[in-house]
Amino acid sequence: AKEAGKNTYQFFDAQMNAQTFERLLMESGLRQALERQEFELHYQPQVSCAGGRLEGVEALLRWRHPQLGLVPPGRFIPLAEETGLIKPIGAWVLREACHQMVAWDKMGLCVPRLAVNLSARQFEQQTLLNEVNDVLAVTGLAASRLELEITESMLMHNPQEAVSLLRELKALGVKLSIDDFGTGYSSLSTLKRYPLDYLKVDRSFVEGLPDDEDSAAITEAIIAMARKLKFTVIAEGVETAAQSVFLANAGCAILQGYHFSRPLPVAQLQQWLAARQAN
Ligand code: C2E
Ligand code: CA
Ligand code: CA
Ligand code: CA
16 A cells, blocks of 8 residues: 555656646746747637528637647636736737738628637726727727627626726727626626626537437526527537527527637638638
8 A cells, every 4th residue: 555655646746747847838938928929819700590690700819839839728828817927918819809800801801790708817997998999999990890708707706896897898889798608606687787798608508409408408598588688699619510400499699619610720710701702
C-alpha cells in the first residue's frame, strides 16, 4: 500500500508539474499574444428556423500559440480573466469583429448581425460604453447589427448596476442577449427586468433532443415562456436534423450549431457565404 501511495504521489506530482508548466507558458504567452497578433476570430453562422436564412454570426476567439498550436478559449479565457488580460483582449475582439463586418459589407457578402461574447471583467460601465461607442463610430457599423452576449452570472453579481449598464447599451442601439440560458439560477421573470433582446438556450438542453423526455419538456417550456416575454430565442449546439425539426416545432426562431456549420476561420466563412449566395 505504501508503494502504491508513493507511485500515486509521483504520478500527481508529474502531472502537476506539467500543468504548472503549461500555465506559466500560457501566462507569459498571453501577455504578449496581442502585440504578436496571435489571436484570431472564427465565426459561426446562425440561421433562421423558418427558411434557413443567415441571421448572423457569433465571433469566437482562438489563440494561435507558437508551441501549443490553436488553443480553444476554454483553455485560456479563465486565465485571461484571472490576470485581467481579458480586458484588452476583449476590446480587441470587439474592434476586430466590427471591422470584419464592414469588410464583408464592402465585399458584398451579407452578414446581417454580429454577436460578440463579453466577459464579466469587461462588463463595467464607462469603459464598455466607450469601447462600444468608439468602435461603432470608427467602423460606421450600424449599432443594431451588433449583439452583445452576456451571461446570467454577470447580471446577478450586481443587478442594479447591470440594469443601468444594459439600458445605456440599449440607448446606443445595440442588441443584447443572454447566453447559456438555463445553466444559471435566474428565472425568465427575473430576466424580464433587463432590456434583453435574445435568449440563447444552452447546448446542454439541446443535446438530449428529441428523445430525452426531460430535455424535450424543459426546452419546450423555456421557448414557450421566452416567446411570451418577447425574447427572440436562439438554440445553440444544434447538431442534427432531428434537433432542428424539434426546435422549429417548439417555436425557436434561430438555430446555431455544427448541423449548419462549425465556427469557421474568415476565409472559410467567406466561401460558405459565397456558396449560399450563389444559390
Ligand atoms: P459559448 O459562447 O457558449 O460558445 C459556444 C461554444 O459552443 C463554442 O465553443 C462553439 O464552438 C461551440 N459549439 C457551437 N456549435 C456546437 C455544436 O453543435 N456542438 C458542440 N458540441 N459545440 C458547439 P468555443 O469556441 O470553444 O468557445 C467556448 C466558450 O469560450 C464560449 O462559449 C464563450 O463562453 C467563450 N468565448 C469564446 N470567444 C470569446 C470571446 O471573444 N470573449 C469571451 N469573453 N469569451 C469567449
Ligand atoms: Ca456565446
Ligand atoms: Ca452559449
Ligand atoms: Ca458556454
